[in-house]
Amino acid sequence: MLDADALAATVGRLRAAGQRVTPQRVLILGMFAAGEHLTAHEVYARVAQVSPAVNRSTVYRTLERLRDLGLLSETDLGDAERHFELLGDDRHHHLVCRGCGAMLLLGDEFVRPLREAARARYGFVARIDHLALFGLCSRCQDTMPAPADEDDH
Amino acid sequence: MLDADALAATVGRLRAAGQRVTPQRVLILGMFAAGEHLTAHEVYARVAQVSPAVNRSTVYRTLERLRDLGLLSETDLGDAERHFELLGDDRHHHLVCRGCGAMLLLGDEFVRPLREAARARYGFVARIDHLALFGLCSRCQDTMPAPADEDDH
DNA sequence: ATCTCTGCAAACCGTTTGCAAGGGA
DNA sequence: TCCCTTGCAAACGGTTTGCAGAGAT
Numbered sequence: 001m002l003d004a005d006a007l008a009a010t011v012g013r014l015r016a017a018g019q020r021v022t023p024q025r026v027l028i029l030g031m032f033a034a035g036e037h038l039t040a041h042e043v044y045a046r047v048a049q050v051s052p053a054v055n056r057s058t059v060y061r062t063l064e065r066l067r068d069l070g071l072l073s074e075t076d077l078g079d080a081e082r083h084f085e086l087l088g089d090d091r092h093h094h095l096v097c098r099g100c101g102a103m104l105l106l107g108d109e110f111v112r113p114l115r116e117a118a119r120a121r122y123g124f125v126a127r128i129d130h131l132a133l134f135g136l137c138s139r140c141q142d143t144m145p146a147p148a149d150e151d152d153h
Numbered sequence: 154m155l156d157a158d159a160l161a162a163t164v165g166r167l168r169a170a171g172q173r174v175t176p177q178r179v180l181i182l183g184m185f186a187a188g189e190h191l192t193a194h195e196v197y198a199r200v201a202q203v204s205p206a207v208n209r210s211t212v213y214r215t216l217e218r219l220r221d222l223g224l225l226s227e228t229d230l231g232d233a234e235r236h237f238e239l240l241g242d243d244r245h246h247h248l249v250c251r252g253c254g255a256m257l258l259l260g261d262e263f264v265r266p267l268r269e270a271a272r273a274r275y276g277f278v279a280r281i282d283h284l285a286l287f288g289l290c291s292r293c294q295d296t297m298p299a300p301a302d303e304d305d306h
Numbered sequence: 307a308t309c310t311c312t313g314c315a316a317a318c319c320g321t322t323t324g325c326a327a328g329g330g331a
Numbered sequence: 332t333c334c335c336t337t338g339c340a341a342a343c344g345g346t347t348t349g350c351a352g353a354g355a356t
Contacts (some may be wrong), residue, residue, distance in 0.1 A: 139204060
């Protein structure tokens, strides 16, 4: 769970954006501990434990809204679900192994040039908040012959 | 449609990878014109026009297989569908505007350092074949000043 | 008082599954 | 012959929809 100070700050950002501060929204934001990814499904499940009256649609709609406002990041991790994370000042990204599912960390310093290129070239403001890049980790390159072998020839 | 030579070459890569060359697979590959994105749904629809007997599952299974073999790229373009594209030697990527849906082109030279960092740091072989980065194009930045705006959509 | 936000419940729809028959190599 | 691939058809499951009423400001 998000601690009280961090929650208050985030709620402040909500209000500052001209959004209504409803109990549902505060509850949903409160589910996020810093650095933890949650799927929409997981958020709904956790919220339901505390307050069963909160509806599924509200959770989905709120997550999307919070993402658009820049309070959450949304990431496609390769499964069919939507992953959300609290968006602080520390950006990080992931390398996702298609062989074993392992997730490795990739610092934002590698991604920053991309953001800058997009802006320089097109004036495009890229929201690269939490990138997921797919491939094969060092261990699975040996285990899974097909793709790697072809590329090496 | 893919021209005959390009199709033959791609089929050759299929065979070289030790995969069976079935009429369905050739048909599916043939649907891709160079540089064109197709969703799984679209591929199925086009295949069905030519050969209605080909099953939906076959299309989905084949696309996934071709992707794993490195013949196709798969990209999440922000809608809930899977987008595929023929994978030649020319890698390119996209900036997708969340405001108007515009897609801008981003050359692979900006992405290459990422691939190299992943390999150097973790020995991870990143398959960054066709990246989609989200954000706001120059025009939409004015139309919707992101975190301060209180509209809906 | 205004107008956003929420609850409701069914529907959506792209995708996946298990298994037996088919057919490349 | 071997066993990889396909067809079949139902089901899956995360997400979305439209609308009326509740509630934040």
